[in-house]
Amino acid sequence: MAVVEWKKDESVAVVTMTTNENRHNPDFAAGMLGIFDEIEKDQEIFSVVLTSSDPKSWSQGIDLVWITGAMQNKDFASIRKFMYDMNSVFKRILLFPMPVIAAMNGHTFGNGSILACTCDYRFMKADKGYFCFPEVDVKIPFLPAMLQILRKAIPYYKLEELVFSGRRVGAKELEEHHVVMKACSDADDLMRESLAYAKTYRKSRTIFEQHKLRLHKHIIETMDNEDPAYIEPLNLMV
DSSP states (O other), X not given: OOSEEEEEEXXXXXXXXXXXXGOBSHHHHHHHHHHHHHHHHOTTOOEEXXXXXXXXXXXXXXXXXXXXXXXXXXXXXXXXXXXXHHHHHHHHHHTOSSOEEEEEXXXXXXXXXXXXXXXXXXXXXXXXXXXXXXXXXXXXXXXXXXXXXXXXHXXXXXXXXXXXXXXXXXXXXXXXXXXXXXXXSSHHHHHHHHHHHHXXXXXXXXXXXXXXXXXXXXHXXXXXXXXXXXXXXXXXXX
């Protein structure tokens, strides 16, 4: 089964992450990049909704089983490639020439939370599921571009609290601080609201791409110029 699939709903591409907890590993990165390439080729699509088939998890971040195995096997080349490939996923969404909406239907942790923040808008169901940055507890610092991504999506005062504490927060609290556009009552309401909002967009791809390129220029520059200093020596933990 593919790690990510998509279907068309009128002018919207609904992208569904399909694995248990949607952990990030080389297959996930390749699948995401391929899906967004396919979507961009369809000129009838004007927005994207990114959701999960797992009712408990939207994305729980890096696949710890895979990366631990790679570390034990000293497969450092694969780890470096994966880090660069995930940056490519983040960059692809940041610069995608149409709005990308995260429909967060479950737990969104770590690298999954960063993925949500690359999206232009976020909706989240309120009945179950938490948003969290556990990096402070597992002793993994963010790459420089990751922090730039988070700054675009989360007010700075709230970002400091979440990054420094590792505290889990729900949809209502995220809505209060304008991290998500709406805390939806349940999964059905989440998809209804996300799709309805996505369908309000039929903007020119050219102008949308230019706006995103200029808004996110500093993030891309950080990703290209600063992240390699941490990725190349695999200086990813403290």
